[in-house]
Amino acid sequence: MPAYVWLACGLYLMNGMATVVFGAVMPIALHSLHRSYVFGSDLVFLQFVGYWIGVPLSAWIVRRLGYRTAIWVSSLSTGLAQAGLALWLRPGPYLACSLVSGAGMALMQATVSTSLIEWFPSRRAVIMSRTEAAFGLGCVLSPLGASVCIAHGAWRASFAFVAAAALALALVSAFTPMQATDHPGGPKDAHTDAIHLTGRRDGALVFALFMVCILVYVGVESCVNNFLPAVFVQHFGVSATAASVTVSTFWAAMVVGRMATGWIARVLPYRPYLLLASLGTLATLVAMVVTRSHAVGYVECFLLGIFMSGMYVVTLVFANHAFPTLTGLVTRWVTFFAGLGGATLPYAFGWVMAKTGSQAADVCLALFAALLFAVVAFTGVVTKRKSPSRPGVRAAG
Template sequence: MNGFVQLASWMYLMNGLSNESLGSVFVVFLRHYGVSYTLGGQLIFLQFFGFLLGVGVSSLIVRRIGYRHTLVLASLCIAIAQIVTAMLPPMPIIIVTCLMNGFGLACTQNTIVASLMEWFAGRRAVVMSRMEVTFGAGSLIMPLAVSGFIAWHHWNLGFYLVGIISLVLSLAWMFIPINAQHDTHVGPRDAHSAALTVQGAGAKTLLISVFVGMIFLYVGLESCMNNFLPSIFISYIHIKTSVATLTVTLFWIAMVIGRALTGRVIRRVPYSRFLLISIGATMVLFALLALIQNPWADVIFVFLLGLSMSGIFVIIMVFANHAFPGQNQRVTTLVTLFAGLGGALMPALFGWLMDHESIRINLWNLTGFALLLFAMLIVIMRMEENRLHPVASDEPHFSS
């Protein structure tokens, strides 16, 4: 299955590139079409709507045509959307391509995660950390590449780049051998984490609700950092715009490094302890940003935030699947759905707060969100204290 994992990593790299393809040229794109930020925001929402649609139907598509052909379909959707957008067609067609791109991204992510969760039990965090490294690399590479394309006055080349990569990947999926029984248990394994042996429909509903709530909050926090970090530094630290924009690059460099390290750390540290350290550090670092108004110190805090936040998403997702064996498709769908919701709704809320409160107050708001994330983890750890035995393959479903 090494070929499958490698190709899945390339898909995650492509997802990272595609996720940033429009945002990286947003200002130039809006100027080309002569439209406002309001319409631009609606295009982002349409991509999010396509993402929700993809989350909802991807599991149905997998059941109909299997993992391989679902990934071929998802890759083709992204390829067509990106290449057509690169041609700069009329705005009604752009609306369709935004929907297609979001749909393809969701199908790709949901299908790959569900397959890895199902086939790599005992190695989920190690394997998924590789996916997250490549996604982070794509999110980091795209803005850097686009800056060069803009300098050459060919800003739309980024869409062609993503489209061609997606097209090549769609062809590769037709030929890669997929054998779920081969080599899936060979290689480094996650550290042992005991099962959350909750009983009763109410307790199971509470547990899955806490997991998806954590995903919602984490992805929302990460999205707030992506969208508002330069504005925070410009208004709070009073540094130049050109320098402030580099804070997001620094944050993602730390995220990629941290995700690469997560795959090694999680071999020795149980899921709950890893999250306790990571979320606790994140909460403290947000508080330090609010307390210390110094450019050099805050740059260091941003880098450390990237490291501390880097493994949270993948470990929450793996931990949720670990808690509900045999429910991989359903758990993954819920996780992906609430990740999309958090990434869309939390920045909208934080944007409103930025308009109505001071930067320092909003840094404390981010600290409060991290504190809530920490409190939700404590709920799970209290449930974990009641465990009686290691995880078994026939653990009860979270639905009664």
């Protein structure tokens, strides 16, 4: 595997740690800040407002200064923001650091994902599944570390570990070769029929559907990342230490699923994969609404991670497959709408949880999953109609 892919995996691992670290300590952090879950929603919202800053910043820095500078700036800003969360336990600095951290994470994701999709055109899903698996591993390690820190009365140290990882990667990125190295003999993605767009309106419809898919998916994932421990505390009455493990359970399954995605992408086309994954997500979250046993809840967390594991990367790659000449633009818009979903749906979820309790919040999350399934299914119908199989070629998707 090229050195740059290894660096990309390290950066995604760090981003995974930064994405879930606040959710893992949210119950105890809000108690220490004397704030409600509405303030938690504000923090999540600002983190994803940072995405709207980081995405256009990526295009500007890459165009003028190159990929290396963009990656260095993203790692440095994320590291400094996480260090701020560890040092200052006050609402104002927390809001500011959440915004800066979100901008840094978006800058990294937009930069790295664009470069990988441009440099590895024949195996985008295979390569991206590796970075997404690394992201998932970071999401496993961060809550586990947070659980240990909480148990020792030093929960703010969770942010310090993320800061150290980000600053170390900023240093490593200065010495890593950055160039296209797509070897023709490597594993390839499964064939998916080309999508034939006949006009601007046609293209706008398909583009909009992909963006809505990303928005809703990332919104659901962000709700799980940031509020699942709080749901377990309120719904099952478990301790904050035990609740923080739910995110690790979810992301352990995400890692397993994303490692499998690289293989699945070689044999299963994008369209049926997304339909099956979204249906499984919906079924699991509906089951979670009626569950009363926390042991069963942990099993459902694992199943949820399995079903959701490959949806982001496959949607990203499918969108680029639909618009093969607009790789950089599509990838950055995907990252932008990921930020939009990560800001709006968790904000609504936190408000529902603060006002009505965990039961109504569980129903709200299941409704989000129903919306995700509906959008994915409609996108599948539209793209299938615009993908007539060529004579003699098996219909792949």
